[in-house]
Amino acid sequence: MxxxxxxxxxxxxxFDEARKGFFSGYASKFNGVDSYGDTIVPGAYAKTVSERERPIAMRWNHTGPVIGKWLKAEEDEHGLYxxxxxxxxxxxxxxxxxxxxHGAVNGLSIGYRIPAGGSEKKGDVRLLKQIDLVEISVVESPADLNALIGDVKSSISGAESLKDIEALLRDAGGFSRADATALVARIKSLSRGERDDETKASELFGALHALHTQITART
Structure with missing residues (x-):
């Protein structure tokens, strides 16, 4: 996903002050090129919002609990409202x-899949023409997930020692020295196997983000 x-x-x-907990806006915008090199074109969500059998889940930080429900999801000229x-x-x-x-969380993040034939490569840009929407989360992540994964991948490729990896955790993941040291064993286990570098980096960042959230919650 x-x-x-x-x-x-x-x-x-x-926000609708007369309905506590109610909010509205755009979960996705059309035609901009993001840091993934992707452009979502108008019509990409038409099938998923009209033909889905299960409701779109509203979660906290993708892996957290369901925190509410989406009452409406539809395309307009700007994006997915x-x-x-x-x-x-x-x-x-x-x-x-x-x-x-309070404006203390970053925003929304969509979780989705691209069906066969749902994308097209044009130069350095991937056009997303059809998206299967899985969930829309309210997220606290301070930056674009793909950009952070790219940073982690780049840093891992240049790491020559465990100390380098610990420094990466402190700089890119926001961990203390003690927490970074404790996570080195997990990083080593995620680095093993036959999976490609992007998959390993994605899993690595996912684990780091989840653990960082837990550590933050304890402080």
């Missing part, structure tokens, strides 16, 4: 709502 982030500013978030409602009385949803109102 692939992911794309959209900041709260791009999301054009709006959504309206959502965070679940009343849900402890995590209440915290997320407070963070969104």
């Amino acid at each position: 692939e992911r794309k982030n959209l900041s709260l500013g791009e999301f054009e978030i709006k 959504v309206e959502g409602e965070l679940t009343p009385g849900h402890s995590v949803a209440s915290d997320v709502y407070a963070l969104m109102k």
Whole structure:
């Protein structure tokens, strides 16, 4: 599953003060070239929003709990417009709502798959013509996931020692020296096997992000 982030500013978030927990905006915009080298073209979401059998999940940070539901998801001339409602009385949803109102979280991130024939390569740009939407998460990640994975991949390729990897964790992942040292064993295990570099880097960053969230929650 692939992911794309959209900041709260791009999301054009709006709250309805008469309906606590209700918000609306854009989960995706058309025609811009992102750091993946991807462009989502108009019509890419038409099939997934009209023919899906299961509702689009609203999650916290992709791997966190379901925190509400999407009431509307439709294309317009700008992109994928959504309206959502965070679940009343849900402890995590209440915290997320407070963070969104305060502007303390980054925005939204879509989780999706590209079906066969759903993309086309034109020069250095991949045109996404059809997207199978899996979920839309409210996320706290401070930067574009693909850009961070690229940084991690680049740094790993130049690492010559465990100390280099520990430094990478501190610089790119935001870990303390003690936490970085403790994670080296996990990095070594993820680096083994026959998977390609991008898959390993994606898994590595996913593990680091999840663990960093846990560490942050304890502090």
